[in-house]
Amino acid sequence: MLSGMYIHIPFCLNKCNYCDFLSFKSTDEEREKYVAALINEINMYPKFPLETVYFGGGTPSLLTPEQVSRILNNLNIKNNAEITLEVNPKTVTLEKFKLFKKAGINRVSIGIQSFNDELLKTLGRLHSSSEGEEAFYFARKAGFDNISLDLMFSLPNQTLKDLKSDLNRLFSLRPEHFSIYSLIWEEGTDFFSKLEAGIYKETDNDLEASMYELIIDEAQKNGYIHYEISNFCLPEKRAIHNTKYWKNEEYLGIGIGASGYYQDVRYKNVLKIPEYYAKISDNVKPILEEEFVDSDEKEIYEYILGLRIIPDGIIPKGKYIDLCNNLVDEGFLIKNNFRYILSKKGILMANDVFSKFI
Ligand SMILES: C[S@@+](CC[C@H](N)C(=O)[O-])C[C@H]1O[C@@H](n2cnc3c(N)ncnc32)[C@H](O)[C@@H]1O
Ligand code: SF4
Structure with a gap:
């Protein structure tokens, strides 16, 4: 039975130079209105007993702990469920982490990207490397024993030495889990314009492969299991929610732009906030497009996604x-x-x- 839910929070303090995720600036009123709409959307689906809930974004840590708690109170959550919140270091304090924990969050995924201050500026991040580390320590101090860190590599002008020093700082923190993605040059981003203008150039293929091999080797030396192409964990600390995607299990996607897979249909929600509110106030699911998955396609999905889980x-x-x-x-x-x-x-x-x- 379906047991996972993804909730999209499309708000960020600022747009990072490389990112084309669905997110924009917002006011307190906008976020409050959005949370109310999310709850209405949630109530359009049956109350499946959930093993995982994932607040992704955007920047879900821009919500107040009270708003997160209100959303969770409308769900049917099983005991020992994994409840993850994505966090941007610029939006949290020790106190806020404590309140998120009280609200029911038991796993946080912190967007670190790099520990190199110059690269953080290039990326358009609002936090310094020490603020990234501080966010990790706040989460630990607040009692989170399941922390994931998000990093990127193959960044403009990044050298193998820069990456090695990012990895050293990452492993010194010893998070339970980390993801590290090779930069994707997304059309429409500031990075893409600079690439077209010749200001940046893509990392050469050999260097990118050497970087990926360095990550895999260093992770192994430090006791991490390379369990998915871009994901690493300490023993028994796989991301349970994401593993549901890779096992091709059904899940609900809630919020604008969210994808879901329900009753053999892969769907994507509308991308514009006014359209989202209009559908919700008409009490209609805010679905933009749907694709029925027949048994042949399901088998192909199972193989392609399944191979991503390296040990399985x-x-x-x-x-x-x-x-x-x-x-x-x-x-x-x-x-x-x-x-x-x-x-x-x-x-x-x-x-x-x-x-x-x-
Ligand atoms: C929703 S964000 C994480 C939470 C929060 N928004 C933040 O950035 O701190 C998800 C992750 O996707 C990755 N990401 C975003 N844009 C990317 C791109 N163009 N190429 C590779 N990874 C990207 C980043 O590592 C980012 O942390
Ligand atoms: S990387 Fe994260 S903080 Fe930056 S714009 Fe994208 S979603 Fe927002």
């Missing part, structure tokens, strides 16, 4: 067994009984491997 991999059926055996011969997969998992070469060229299934 997939158990293919039918014609996909031959495909996987060929990928073993080419060195992209490793076979372990009936299970196929990505090899080191497969991890480095994961998108090429996934494309073979389509």
Whole structure:
């Protein structure tokens, strides 16, 4: 049965130079109106017993703990559920973390991006590296024992040495989990204009691969499990919510621009706030587009998403067994009984491997 919910909070203090996530500036009144609309949307769905709730953004930590608590009070949450809130370091204090914990949040994912102050400025982040670290210490002090940190690599002019020093600071904090994404040059961002204008240039492929290998090696040396292409954790600390996506399980997506997967349909909500409010006040689900997933497509999704969970991999059926055996011969997969998992070469060229299934 469906047991995960994603809630999108589309507000940020400021737009970062690289980011095209659905988010904008807001007032206290706007956030209050949005929270009321979210609760109405939540109440349009059955009260599934939830094992995971994920507040993503945007910047969910811009909400007040009281608003978070009000949203959670409208859900049917199982005991020991994982309840994650994404946090921007500029929006939190020790006191606020304590109140988020009291509201029911038990996992935080803090957007660090880098510990290099010059790079943070280039990225358009409002916080310094020490404010990033301070946010981590506040969360710990408030009693969070499940903290994830978000970083990026392959940033403009970043060297291997810069990355190594980011990794050293990351491992010195010893979060339970971290994600590290290679920069995507998204159209419409300040970064993309600078790329087109020749002010920035993309990281050369060999350097990007060396950076990714450095991350994998250093993570392993420090006791972290590389359990998904961009995600690492200490033992038993996988992100339970995200793992539901990779296992192709159904989940509800709430809020503007949120995606969901419910009753064999993948859907995406409307992208504009006025349209969202209009649908909610008409008591209609604010869905923009829907795609029915038939059993063949479901199988393909299961393989492509399943391979992302590196230690688990997939158990293919039918014609996909031959495909996987060929990928073993080419060195992209490793076979372990009936299970196929990505090899080191497969991890480095994961998108090429996934494309073979389509
Ligand atoms: C919603 S944000 C995290 C919370 C909060 N908004 C913040 O930035 O502090 C999700 C993460 O996506 C990653 N991200 C955003 N834009 C990206 C891009 N263009 N390329 C790679 N990663 C990106 C960043 O690591 C970011 O922390
Ligand atoms: S990276 Fe985070 S804080 Fe920056 S604009 Fe995107 S969602 Fe907002």
